[in-house]
Amino acid sequence: MSExxxxxxxxxxxxxxxxxxAAKQGKFMIKRCTACGEAHYFPRSICPFCFSDKTVWEEASxxxxxxxxxxxxxxxxxxxxxxxVTLKEGPSVQTNFVDxxxxxxxxxxxxxxxxxxxxxxxxPFFTPI
Amino acid sequence: xxxxxKAYIAGIYEHPTRHxxxxxxxxxxxxVAKGAIEDAGLTKDDIDGxxxxxxxxxxxxxxxxxxxxxxxxxxxxxxxxxxYIIQLGHAAEAIAAGKCSIALITLAGKPRTxxxxxxxxxxxxxxxxxxxxxxxxxxxxxxxxxxxxYGTTSEQLAWIKVAASHHAQYNPHAMLKEVVTVEDVLNSxxxxxxxxxxxxxxxxxxxxxxxVTSPEIARSLRKPLVRLIGHGxxxxxxxxxxxxxxxxxxxxxxxxxxFEEAGITPKxxxxxxxxxxxxxxxxxxxxxxxxxxxxxxxxFVADGNLISxxxxxxxxxxxxGLCSNHPVNRGGMTKIIEAVRQLRGEAHPxxxxxxxxxxxxxxxxxxxxxxxxxxxxxxxxx
Numbered sequence: 001m002s003e004x005x006x007x008x009x010x011x012x013x014x015x016x017x018x019x020x021x022a023a024k025q026g027k028f029m030i031k032r033c034t035a036c037g038e039a040h041y042f043p044r045s046i047c048p049f050c051f052s053d054k055t056v057w058e059e060a061s062x063x064x065x066x067x068x069x070x071x072x073x074x075x076x077x078x079x080x081x082x083x084x085v086t087l088k089e090g091p092s093v094q095t096n097f098v099d100x101x102x103x104x105x106x107x108x109x110x111x112x113x114x115x116x117x118x119x120x121x122x123x124p125f126f127t128p129i
Numbered sequence: 130x131x132x133x134x135k136a137y138i139a140g141i142y143e144h145p146t147r148h149x150x151x152x153x154x155x156x157x158x159x160x161v162a163k164g165a166i167e168d169a170g171l172t173k174d175d176i177d178g179x180x181x182x183x184x185x186x187x188x189x190x191x192x193x194x195x196x197x198x199x200x201x202x203x204x205x206x207x208x209x210x211x212x213y214i215i216q217l218g219h220a221a222e223a224i225a226a227g228k229c230s231i232a233l234i235t236l237a238g239k240p241r242t243x244x245x246x247x248x249x250x251x252x253x254x255x256x257x258x259x260x261x262x263x264x265x266x267x268x269x270x271x272x273x274x275x276x277x278x279y280g281t282t283s284e285q286l287a288w289i290k291v292a293a294s295h296h297a298q299y300n301p302h303a304m305l306k307e308v309v310t311v312e313d314v315l316n317s318x319x320x321x322x323x324x325x326x327x328x329x330x331x332x333x334x335x336x337x338x339x340x341v342t343s344p345e346i347a348r349s350l351r352k353p354l355v356r357l358i359g360h361g362x363x364x365x366x367x368x369x370x371x372x373x374x375x376x377x378x379x380x381x382x383x384x385x386x387x388f389e390e391a392g393i394t395p396k397x398x399x400x401x402x403x404x405x406x407x408x409x410x411x412x413x414x415x416x417x418x419x420x421x422x423x424x425x426x427x428x429f430v431a432d433g434n435l436i437s438x439x440x441x442x443x444x445x446x447x448x449x450g451l452c453s454n455h456p457v458n459r460g461g462m463t464k465i466i467e468a469v470r471q472l473r474g475e476a477h478p479x480x481x482x483x484x485x486x487x488x489x490x491x492x493x494x495x496x497x498x499x500x501x502x503x504x505x506x507x508x509x510x511x
Contacts, residue, residue, distance in 0.1 A: 007259045008258065008259055010255040011254070011255055012255060013255075016255060016256075020255075038369075038371065040369030040370055040371065041256075041369065041370040042252075042253055042255075042256035042257075042370075044252075044369070048368060048369040049369060049371065067274065067373055067375075068270045068271075068273045068274040068277070068375055068498075069270065069273060069322075070265075070266040070267075070269030070270045070272075070273055070321045070322050070323075070324075070498075071266075071269075071321065071322045072261065072263065072265065072266045072269075072320075072321045073318075073319050073320060073321065073322075074320075075261065080261055082260050082261060082262055082266045082267075082270065083270065084270070084367075084373055084375075086370075086373065087370075090370070090371065091369060091370030091371060092367060092370040092371075092373035093256075093370055094256070094257050094260055094262065094367070094499070095260055096259075096260045096261070107273070107274065107277045118259075123259050
């Protein structure tokens with residue numbers, strides 16, 4: 001079902017291109033600030049916490065837990081479940097849950113990243129482990 | 130420097146329509162402007178400040194020209210549904226600073242006739258758009274987590290809709306006038322877990338407008354005096370994903386700012402207009418504004434506590450967005466209008482709060498579960 005869904009290709013820009021290049025290699029990247037040590041998502045060149053420009057790319061484990069979710073019962077492309085995953089590295093990311101029974105999702109459930117193709121770079125989604 | 134008492138709401142108008150396929154959006158803006166100007170007993174040429182938001186076609190200079198205004202101050206702040214509550218504060222600031230003396234604020238549009246214009250993409254677009262955040266599922270995510278953290282139930286949320294429907298039965302313009310029960314809400318179809326159809330507001334065409342002016346001018350006009358004594362605005366988003374908490378809104382910051390400026394506490398409020406895009410919106414705002422402790426909103430709204438004449442905190446006595454009107458998917462304007470009606474003693478007799486001298490109008494804009502703004506206005510009858 002979700003495999004058949006067509007997702008829009010990321011537009012990308014100079015600030016985020018490295019994220020999408022890594023996604024093509026199956027890597028899920030976050031940004032970390034070397035000044036304050038905090039990781040953040042989605043990636044910015046200037047740290048949203050301390051405003052330092054000393055931010056670096058870091059490959060994340062791609063694993064985390066469901067913070068919350070909601071199953072949209074109807075849409076032009078069928079039912080889909082949106083939610084936030086809190087990564088092992090700390091930041092929470094907005095996503096959709098895929099490749100599972102969407103009615104059995106639970107807050108606290110462990111999930112991992114999976115990439116789905118677009119006409120451009122692949123997009124990160126999460127699925128229960 | 131404070132805006133306390135520096136600005137009065139001298140004119141209000143809510144368009145009676147809920148479906149306007151035969152009118153243009155600009156025309157609806159003109160009709161609500163005319164209504165509010167006439168309510169204040171003024172003329173168009175008295176207006177020297179204009180406040181408009183993302184719903185006004187073309188923005189500031191096309192709308193000023195279309196309406197035939199000659200203004201010396203404009204503000205096109207767009208913070209979604211709470212734009213008009215934020216602009217009420219901005220109008221007070223402009224009046225206090227002498228930048229204008231009679232401000233017009235308008236809202237109008239036709240989302241029931243056709244889909245509203247999409248917002249221009251923000252810097253997050255590539256990392257979020259594909260996941261299909263809508264109002265339904267963004268607020269659903271908040272409700273889901275609130276239930277998880279605090280044991281809030283669907284029955285408790287349903288009481289908010291029940292209270293709104295009790296009020297809407299007296300509003301001849303309300304889109305949904307039928308009184309509903311908790312069971313009706315629970316039996317309505319699931320839209321986006323855990324929110325059901327009757328947890329959601331209506332979609333309506335229409336609009337509203339306000340006239341905001343100085344104390345001196347307000348006293349020279351014929352309407353009962355209603356003034357702004359406290360105002361707050363704030364924004365909240367995932368903030369880089371650190372310490373995500375979707376169980377509170379930016380109202381935890383806008384509310385205390387407004388109460389502090391007004392010099393009152395939530396206990397003093399006689400009537401509350403609370404943005405009700407969804408039932409969960411009301412519950413979270415009541416907690417964030419301090420009407421009850423965080424996590425106790427479910428208990429607070431249950432058993433008719435929000436019904437005028439029944440409970441302790443009468444809310445949205447026009448039927449609110451849940452039952453009456455939600456023009457342009459932006460609920461802030463009608464929140465101010467019903468609060469002014471209550472303070473003037475012009476609400477429907479069945480829902481009029483007796484001796485209503487202090488009211489709150491609070492709203493959010495954007496998506497509570499993603500990123501949003503909030504604004505709080507405290508109004509006083511003089």
